[in-house]
Amino acid sequence: MATHFEIDEFLLELLRSRSPTGSEREAADVVEKHVLPYADSVRRDVLGNRIASLGDGKKTLMLAGHMDEIGFIVSYIDDNGFIFFETLGGHDNVMLSGRRVTIMTRNGYVYGVTGKKAVHLMDAKERKEVPETHGVWIDIGAASRAEAESMVEIGDAVVYDTMVHKLSNTCCAARAFDDRAGCYCVFEVLRKLSKLKERPEYRVVSVATTQEEIGTRGAWTSAFSVNPDVAIAVDVDHATDFPGCDKHRFGSIKLGGGPVISRGPNINPKVFERLVECAKMEGISYQVGAESRPTGTDARIIQTTRGGVATGLVGIPLRYMHTPAEVADLNDIDNCVRLLQSFALSLKNTDDFTF
Numbered sequence: 001m002a003t004h005f006e007i008d009e010f011l012l013e014l015l016r017s018r019s020p021t022g023s024e025r026e027a028a029d030v031v032e033k034h035v036l037p038y039a040d041s042v043r044r045d046v047l048g049n050r051i052a053s054l055g056d057g058k059k060t061l062m063l064a065g066h067m068d069e070i071g072f073i074v075s076y077i078d079d080n081g082f083i084f085f086e087t088l089g090g091h092d093n094v095m096l097s098g099r100r101v102t103i104m105t106r107n108g109y110v111y112g113v114t115g116k117k118a119v120h121l122m123d124a125k126e127r128k129e130v131p132e133t134h135g136v137w138i139d140i141g142a143a144s145r146a147e148a149e150s151m152v153e154i155g156d157a158v159v160y161d162t163m164v165h166k167l168s169n170t171c172c173a174a175r176a177f178d179d180r181a182g183c184y185c186v187f188e189v190l191r192k193l194s195k196l197k198e199r200p201e202y203r204v205v206s207v208a209t210t211q212e213e214i215g216t217r218g219a220w221t222s223a224f225s226v227n228p229d230v231a232i233a234v235d236v237d238h239a240t241d242f243p244g245c246d247k248h249r250f251g252s253i254k255l256g257g258g259p260v261i262s263r264g265p266n267i268n269p270k271v272f273e274r275l276v277e278c279a280k281m282e283g284i285s286y287q288v289g290a291e292s293r294p295t296g297t298d299a300r301i302i303q304t305t306r307g308g309v310a311t312g313l314v315g316i317p318l319r320y321m322h323t324p325a326e327v328a329d330l331n332d333i334d335n336c337v338r339l340l341q342s343f344a345l346s347l348k349n350t351d352d353f354t355f
């Protein structure tokens with residue numbers, strides 16, 4: 001338990017890495033650095049996924065945590081050197097302006113800020129409006145198009161430039177807990193399992209998936225190639241314990257309340273029950289979330305891969321998802337790792353997840 005409030009070095013490096021959708025190399029390098037010494041193999045594929053395997057069981061458990069994050073892509077540079085962009089993933093446009101950003105160029109980072117008209121210069125109507133994506137630009141201090149183009153190219157990826165901050169208790173603020181937290185969990189459990197005398201009966205394959213934020217595209221290909229019998233997607237889930245949240249609509253999920261075990265048509269009911277049994281057996285506090293449709297997670301595509309995969313979804317409670325200041329509780333992340341470990345060890349070759 002992270003009561004003394006230290007952030008594990010692996011998690012910290014993942015949170016600091018810049019990994020916008022389609023440009024996940026930094027997070028992938030962190031995964032390789034921390035997982036290679038523990039896994040039997042780590043391979044890459046042509047979508048940029050990192051796929052680590054442990055054991056040689058007849059059956060396979062796939063654990064998926066996506067390593068991409070929302071960001072931007074440079075789409076146009078104007079005559080004065082101001083840079084315009086498209087969004088990568090789902091943004092709240094209220095957040096767009098007044099931010100420091102890092103542009104990831106072939107020659108390294110270029111720093112900028114997102115600008116728009118100052119409040120003093122707006123009329124009453126403009127003050128109430130949410131900016132259009134194309135009404136905000138990136139200012140890198142360049143004096144001309146040519147100067148900007150000497151540093152930045154069309155298609156370069158951009159992320160918000162924010163730090164990891166410890167808050168009170170075991171809470172922490174970072175730019176991309178979605179889903180570096182889940183990505184950490186699926187590899188931390190593999191590292192822990194590798195040190196045990198008693199290995200799981202199933203082969204465990206942990207995948208850092210790419211391009212989740214634009215349609216679970218890394219999970220799509222990796223689930224096909226891994227061909228698992230059982231899979232757990234690990235992602236963040238909305239904590240609903242913030243002021244004014246309508247619990248009648250969004251249910252009750254607390255930060256610090258433990259991992260969220262999802263239930264609904266996207267989830268194999270026997271996998272759900274097994275996860276709950278494991279949580280109870282280990283004394284891990286957990287929460288249950290209802291998902292009425294295919295979820296916006298890797299579980300969505302993994303479940304319907306090939307002839308179908310018995311799929312579960314475990315969520316780490318998160319406040320302020322898809323903002324530059326997401327807040328998670330480190331104890332929830334630790335408890336998620338414990339739950340995944342217990343689940344992996346519970347699997348027997350005789351298990352039947354058909355229903």
Ligand SMILES: [Zn+2]
Pocket residue numbers: 178179213322
């Ligand atoms: Zn997301």
